[in-house]
Amino acid sequence: MQELPSNVDPARFAxxxxxxxxxxxxxxxxGWTPATSSNFSMRVSNDLAxxxxxxxxxxxxxxxxxxxxxxxxxxxxxxxxxxxxTALHTQVYRRFAGAQAVLHTHSxxxxxxxxxxxxxxxxxxxxxxLQKAITGYSTHESELDIPVFPNTQHMPELVAxxxxxxxxxxPLHAYLIDGHGIYTWGTDMAEARRHLEALEFLLGCELxxxxxxx
Amino acid sequence: MQELPSNVDPARFAxxxxxxxxxxxxxxxxGWTPATSSNFSMRVSNDLAxxxxxxxxxxxxxxxxxxxxxxxxxxxxxxxxxxxxTALHTQVYRRFAGAQAVLHTHSxxxxxxxxxxxxxxxxxxxxxxLQKAITGYSTHESELDIPVFPNTQHMPELVAxxxxxxxxxxPLHAYLIDGHGIYTWGTDMAEARRHLEALEFLLGCELxxxxxxx
Amino acid sequence: MQELPSNVDPARFAxxxxxxxxxxxxxxxxGWTPATSSNFSMRVSNDLAxxxxxxxxxxxxxxxxxxxxxxxxxxxxxxxxxxxxTALHTQVYRRFAGAQAVLHTHSxxxxxxxxxxxxxxxxxxxxxxLQKAITGYSTHESELDIPVFPNTQHMPELVAxxxxxxxxxxPLHAYLIDGHGIYTWGTDMAEARRHLEALEFLLGCELxxxxxxx
Amino acid sequence: MQELPSNVDPARFAxxxxxxxxxxxxxxxxGWTPATSSNFSMRVSNDLAxxxxxxxxxxxxxxxxxxxxxxxxxxxxxxxxxxxxTALHTQVYRRFAGAQAVLHTHSxxxxxxxxxxxxxxxxxxxxxxLQKAITGYSTHESELDIPVFPNTQHMPELVAxxxxxxxxxxPLHAYLIDGHGIYTWGTDMAEARRHLEALEFLLGCELxxxxxxx
Numbered sequence: 001m002q003e004l005p006s007n008v009d010p011a012r013f014a015x016x017x018x019x020x021x022x023x024x025x026x027x028x029x030x031g032w033t034p035a036t037s038s039n040f041s042m043r044v045s046n047d048l049a050x051x052x053x054x055x056x057x058x059x060x061x062x063x064x065x066x067x068x069x070x071x072x073x074x075x076x077x078x079x080x081x082x083x084x085x086t087a088l089h090t091q092v093y094r095r096f097a098g099a100q101a102v103l104h105t106h107s108x109x110x111x112x113x114x115x116x117x118x119x120x121x122x123x124x125x126x127x128x129x130l131q132k133a134i135t136g137y138s139t140h141e142s143e144l145d146i147p148v149f150p151n152t153q154h155m156p157e158l159v160a161x162x163x164x165x166x167x168x169x170x171p172l173h174a175y176l177i178d179g180h181g182i183y184t185w186g187t188d189m190a191e192a193r194r195h196l197e198a199l200e201f202l203l204g205c206e207l208x209x210x211x212x213x214x
Numbered sequence: 215m216q217e218l219p220s221n222v223d224p225a226r227f228a229x230x231x232x233x234x235x236x237x238x239x240x241x242x243x244x245g246w247t248p249a250t251s252s253n254f255s256m257r258v259s260n261d262l263a264x265x266x267x268x269x270x271x272x273x274x275x276x277x278x279x280x281x282x283x284x285x286x287x288x289x290x291x292x293x294x295x296x297x298x299x300t301a302l303h304t305q306v307y308r309r310f311a312g313a314q315a316v317l318h319t320h321s322x323x324x325x326x327x328x329x330x331x332x333x334x335x336x337x338x339x340x341x342x343x344l345q346k347a348i349t350g351y352s353t354h355e356s357e358l359d360i361p362v363f364p365n366t367q368h369m370p371e372l373v374a375x376x377x378x379x380x381x382x383x384x385p386l387h388a389y390l391i392d393g394h395g396i397y398t399w400g401t402d403m404a405e406a407r408r409h410l411e412a413l414e415f416l417l418g419c420e421l422x423x424x425x426x427x428x
Numbered sequence: 429m430q431e432l433p434s435n436v437d438p439a440r441f442a443x444x445x446x447x448x449x450x451x452x453x454x455x456x457x458x459g460w461t462p463a464t465s466s467n468f469s470m471r472v473s474n475d476l477a478x479x480x481x482x483x484x485x486x487x488x489x490x491x492x493x494x495x496x497x498x499x500x501x502x503x504x505x506x507x508x509x510x511x512x513x514t515a516l517h518t519q520v521y522r523r524f525a526g527a528q529a530v531l532h533t534h535s536x537x538x539x540x541x542x543x544x545x546x547x548x549x550x551x552x553x554x555x556x557x558l559q560k561a562i563t564g565y566s567t568h569e570s571e572l573d574i575p576v577f578p579n580t581q582h583m584p585e586l587v588a589x590x591x592x593x594x595x596x597x598x599p600l601h602a603y604l605i606d607g608h609g610i611y612t613w614g615t616d617m618a619e620a621r622r623h624l625e626a627l628e629f630l631l632g633c634e635l636x637x638x639x640x641x642x
Numbered sequence: 643m644q645e646l647p648s649n650v651d652p653a654r655f656a657x658x659x660x661x662x663x664x665x666x667x668x669x670x671x672x673g674w675t676p677a678t679s680s681n682f683s684m685r686v687s688n689d690l691a692x693x694x695x696x697x698x699x700x701x702x703x704x705x706x707x708x709x710x711x712x713x714x715x716x717x718x719x720x721x722x723x724x725x726x727x728t729a730l731h732t733q734v735y736r737r738f739a740g741a742q743a744v745l746h747t748h749s750x751x752x753x754x755x756x757x758x759x760x761x762x763x764x765x766x767x768x769x770x771x772l773q774k775a776i777t778g779y780s781t782h783e784s785e786l787d788i789p790v791f792p793n794t795q796h797m798p799e800l801v802a803x804x805x806x807x808x809x810x811x812x813p814l815h816a817y818l819i820d821g822h823g824i825y826t827w828g829t830d831m832a833e834a835r836r837h838l839e840a841l842e843f844l845l846g847c848e849l850x851x852x853x854x855x856x
Contacts (some may be wrong), residue, residue, distance in 0.1 A: 035775035035840040057832075108843060111770065112850040128325065129365060129394035133249035139367045140393050151771060153781045179782050180771035190271075196247040201322060208326040210854055212424055274531035342539065343579060343608035353581045354607050387623035415536060422540040426638055556753065557793060557822035561677035567795045568821050617698075626677040629750060636754040640852055 003066055003077035008044060016042035016050040016166045017066035018187045023103065024052065028059035032107040032200070038181065041084035042101045042189065043093050047071055051089055054166040087155045088162070090184050095166055099185045101192040105200075106181035114148050116210075118178040122147045125202050133198035134173050135191060146199065148176045174199050216281055217291035222258060229281040230256035230264040233403045237317065238266065244257045244271035246321040248416070252395065253297035256315045256403065257307050265303055267294045301369045302376070306399050309380055315406040319414075320395035325411055327417040328362050330424075332392040336361045339416050347412035348387050349405060360413065362390045388413050430495055431505035434474060444470035444478040445494035447617045451531065452480065455501045456487035460628070462533040466609065467511035470529045470617065471521050475499055479517055515583045516590070520613050523594055527613045529620040533628075534609035541631040542576050544638075546606040550575045553630050561626035562601050563619060574627065576604045602627050644709055645719035650686060658684035658692040659708035661767070661831045665745065666694065670701035674749040680823065681725035684743045684831065685735050690711055693731055695722045728802070729797045734827050737808055741827045747842075748823035755845040756790050757854075760820040764789045767844050771776040775840035776815050777833060788841065792816045815842050 004010055020040045027040075038058055041051035048068050053057070056065045056100055067074040071094055073086040083089075089102045117123045125144040131137045134144060147170075149161040158177065166172055174184035174195060184199060186192030218224055232256045241247055241254075252272055255265035262282050266272070270279045282290040285308055287300040297303075303316045331337045340357040345351045348358060363375040372391065380386055388398035388409060398413060400406030432438055449470045455461055455468075466486055469479035476496050480486070483495045496504040499522055501514040517530045545551045549613075553572040559565045562572060577589040586605065594600055602612035602623060612627060614620030646652055662682045669675055669682075680700055683693035690710050694700070698707045710718040713736055715728040725731075731744045759765045767786040773779045776786060791803045800819065808814055816826035816837060826841060828834030 033838045034843040035772060037772060037775065090387070106772065108846050108850065111772070111843075112854065113846050115769065115847075115851055116854055127329065127365075127393045130249060130251060130320065130325070133251065140365050141367075149768075151782050153783075177771070179769045194249045201248040201325075204322050205325050205329075207850070207854060208322065208421070209329055212326065212330055212421060226566045236571060244548065341543065341579075343605070344463060344465060344534065344539070347465065354579050355581075408463045415462040415539075418536050419539050419543075422536065422635070423543055426544055529708060555757065555793075555821045557819070558677060558679060558748065558753070561679065568793050569795075622677045628677040629753075632750050632752050633757075636750065636849070637757055640754065640758055 001078065002080075004068070005048075005077055008048060008068070013044055013050060013068070014063070016044055019101070020050060020052065020066050021061045021063055023189060023193060024058045024061040027101070027103070027105055027196075028057075028061075030107070031195075032105040032110075033058035034106060037106040039085055039089070039104050040102070042090040043099065044068065046164065048076060049090060049093055051082050051086055054083050064138055082104070085155065085158075087159050087190040088183060091159050091162060092183070095163075096185065096189045101189040102183065102185040103192050103196050103197065104181060104183045107200055109200060109204045109207060110176060110182045111179060113207060114176040114178050114180060114182075116207070117148050117176070120148070123176070123203070123206065125206065128202055128205060129200050130201055131192055133185070135195075136171075136173075144173070144202075146174050146176060146182075146203075148178055151178045151180050215292065216294075218282070219262075219291055222262060222282070227258055227264060227282070228277070230258055231277040233315070234264060234266065234280050235275045235277055237403060237407060238272040239276040241317070241319055241410075242271075244321070246319040246324075247272035248320060251320040253299055253303070255300075257301040257313065258282065262290060263304060263307055265300055267295050268297050295344060299369065299372075301302070301373050302397060305373050305376060305398070306397070309377075310399065312401045313399055315403040316397065316399040317410050318395060318397045318408065321414055323414060323418045324390060325393060326395045327421060328390040328392050328394060328396075328420070331362050331390070332334070332364070334362070337390070337417070337420065339420065342416055342419060344412050344415055347408055349400070349409075350385075350387075352427050358387070358416075360390060360396075360417075361387055362392055365392045365394050370395050420423075429506065430492075430508075432474075432496070433505055436496070441472055441478060441496070442491070444472055445491040447490045447529070448478060448480065448494050449491055451617060451621060452486040452489040453529070455533055455624075456485075456489075458535070460533040460538075461486035462534060465534040467517070467532050468514055468530070469514075469517040472496065476504060477518060477521055479510050479514055479611050482511050513583065513586075515587050515609065516611060518623065519587050519590060520531060520611070523591075524613065526615045528615055530611065530613040530615040531620050531624050532611045533624065535628055537628060537632045537635060538604060538610045539607060541635060542604040542608060542610075544635070545576050545604070546578070548576070551604070551631070551634065556630055556633060558626050558629055561622055563614070563623075564599075564601075572601070572630075573598070574602050574604060574610075574631075575600070576606055579606045579608050579611060643720065644706075644722075646710070647690075647719055650690060650710070655686055655692060655710070656705070658686055659705040661743070662692060662694065662708050663703045663705055665831060665835060666700040666703040669745070669747055669838075670699075672749070674747040674752075675700035679748040680820075681727055681731070681746050683728075683731040683742070685741065686710065690718060691732060691735055693724050693728055696725050706778040727797065729801050730825060733801050733804060734825070737805075738827065740829045742829055743831040744825065745834050745838050746823060746825050747838065749842055750847060751820060751846045752818060752824045753840060755849060756818040756820050756822060756824075758849070759790050759818070760792070762790070765818070765845070765848065767848065770844055770847060772840050772843055775836055777828070777837075778813075778815075779853075786815070786844075787812070788816050788818060788824075788845075789814070790820055793820045793822050853855060 039052045039080045067080045071090045123146045129140045184195045253266045270293045281292045281294045285304045337360045343354045467480045494507045520530045528587045551574045612623045681694045709722045713732045734744045765788045828838045
């Protein structure tokens with residue numbers, strides 16, 4: 001059972017847990033969370049985030065599958081184990097003050113695109129009207145870079161790669177991990193989902209174009 | 215709130231708003247309206263059209279997401295902002311006296327086909343039985359041309375491109391915008407949807423054939 | 429309204445109409461009947477068949493969308509117009525005494541495969557376990573030939589092409605028409621649907637293999 | 643009717659029959675069991691397994707479509723005929739003491755992958771995060787081999803091929819049969835389904851990568 005610290009508003013936690021469970025079920029129905037992969041979180045306060053418990057079936061997720069972690073990724077008020085990639089979620093909350101929701105999925109398109117562009121280290125999107133679905137982009141003539149980081153089972157390495165990108169001052173709205181999936185976020189769950197939906201669409205378009213232009 | 219001018223039959227507006235919301239939800243379920251893209255309209259009278267309010271999630275559209283515009287694309291009886299591409303809808307109503315419904319969607323097939331055929335400036339369909347689903351076509355031996363116009367964030371340029379095509383006296387049942395999506399219409403919502411469904415199918419077939427004939 | 433001739437058992441007609449409407453709705457949900465294309469029939473008696481009325485939306489089909497025709501394809505007891513391709517259905521009932529149901533659909537896979545193999549005039553399937561879903565085939569080592577006939581808007585030509593194939597004594601379980609779709613049948617609706625489902629699957633596999641073996 | 647031997651707990655049989663029917667309906671909805679293909683089983687005791695009766699439509703499966711067989715694949719307490727490939731199920735229960743559920747499906751991806759890799763005799767998966775969904779694999783850097791055995795209508799030959807692989811001491815979590823489908827299993831139905839879902843995903847990714855890297 002999740003016990004709430006006294007400085008956590010139970011209504012806020014309930015809201016986050018429900019929004020996460022809703023997103024998880026709907027994204028699972030699209031086939032983007034195969035075989036218990038993927039994880040989802042929301043910021044509960046400056047110091048805490050709600051995140052999916054490790055290994056649960058995302059198609060059947062409920063509020064009881066959501067737990068609290070602090071911004072170092074440690075469980076708070078529960079014995080449950082958070083998703084292995086919790087450190088990547090809390091990094092987003094630490095680095096982006098406005099981020100309120102982080103989504104990590106694992107669609108076939110995302111996995112294949114990550115492998116295909118791993119050597120290049122990034123996917124450059126341009127010429128697509130739907131780039132405008134990413135907050136801050138107002139024209140198809142902009143360039144939207146999605147980095148592809150090498151995969152590793154050692155989380156601190158992944159965290160360091162993302163930090164290096166950010167410390168270089170490059171814009172970041174999402175990233176892929178090679179052979180794995182995508183991370184994206186937003187100032188609320190709706191924006192995070194719009195970003196995810198747009199990026200899945202754009203990656204699929206890029207793969208199709210590449211198949212057809214060969 | 216949408217206020218209705220005295221010369222608008224409330225039942226007619228309600229009918230249009232409901233038909234638009236139904237179409238939007240069903241097309242969203244097919245994945246043709248990713249990330250709040252796409253917009254839909256119906257003619258309410260000679261001077262007015264009902265159209266989707268900008269930025270709403272097409273999968274959850276209701277009557278309250280539909281507003282009135284005049285044929286210059288200005289909001290009528292509401293403070294809401296119409297879809298950015300309203301000018302392309304009202305152009306269809308001005309140029310085609312019989313047009314009663316206009317659909318703009320944004321499927322992966324439509325987006326990819328628009329990029330692939332942008333240089334050629336059109337997609338020529340022939341040899342497909344389903345061309346007969348487009349009103350006026352009675353044989354697979356006909357040629358059905360779908361122009362692909364360059365994309366721009368400046369609506370008057372898009373409007374001018376469509377006008378140029380029409381002023382040249384060429385038949386037009388639908389058009390694509392590069393990197394973007396499709397516009398099509400009909401003498402009622404059913405015909406507009408039949409046109410859209412047939413064109414999505416035919417574009418998909420053309421892409422498949424190209425992949426397979428390489 | 430459909431009036432039933434005195435020699436038609438109303439329960440038999442009702443059974444056929446319902447089975448056809450069920451099949452149409454379920455096949456439409458798979459996307460195999462785009463833009464009011466496709467048609468379906470069942471044998472009601474030696475002399476009569478129940479068939480879909482022309483131009484109805486297959487996704488919303490009910491019993492009132494089914495009518496009677498004689499084996500020459502003429503409407504019986506109704507003013508409704510049968511599907512344009514009725515002659516191809518009644519030909520199956522005339523040539524195959526055991527045929528009780530005929531299905532014609534129009535999936536993207538069927539349309540693309542028909543274009544791709546039109547020049548060869550047939551698709552030869554071998555090596556697929558699922559060939560065993562076609563009645564009379566008991567091993568993946570058999571060869572299953574699906575002819576592809578040229579398309580024409582003149583039905584008697586299509587009928588003549590099928591007659592020529594059959595008169596040559598070649599086995600026939602289904603055929604494609606170029607740029608169009610598939611016809612298949614069975615000794616009851618369940619067998620016809622099993623044949624259709626297996627052929628859609630096998631055509632899709634052949635297209636995939638061709639893409640991948642290039 | 644299925645009669646239960648006195649040493650079979652009716653609750654255990656009911657549990658297995660229900661879990662099999664649930665899995666069958668859900669996998670059929672994904673299109674992985676075309677045209678009555680595919681079969682599913684669970685271990686009921688050391689000596690008995692519950693398995694799908696031959697030829698039933700997997701999309702409409704209920705408890706009455708499940709029967710008992712002994713570990714030689716013979717029907718127990720019923721006149722029904724078990725799936726033709728029962729011997730492959732009982733082999734898994736004999737060779738893997740911990741196996742409690744066996745799934746055999748027949749998706750387009752599985753069928754196409756089996757044809758494409760038949761000559762190589764196996765598909766080697768590496769670099770995919772989702773390999774971790776297979777019990778015993780903890781990193782994307784591992785190699786996961788899925789053998790592809792030649793198809794035959796003679797079950798003992800298939801059984802012998804699997805035995806030869808196992809007798810050579812090679813790890814086995816799943817195998818494909820050429821032009822046919824996949825077999826996989828788990829220590830309970832949830833693990834078997836997770837394995838199946840992960841392998842379908844990984845095979846699809848491999849096919850996509852091959853298409854895109856050409």
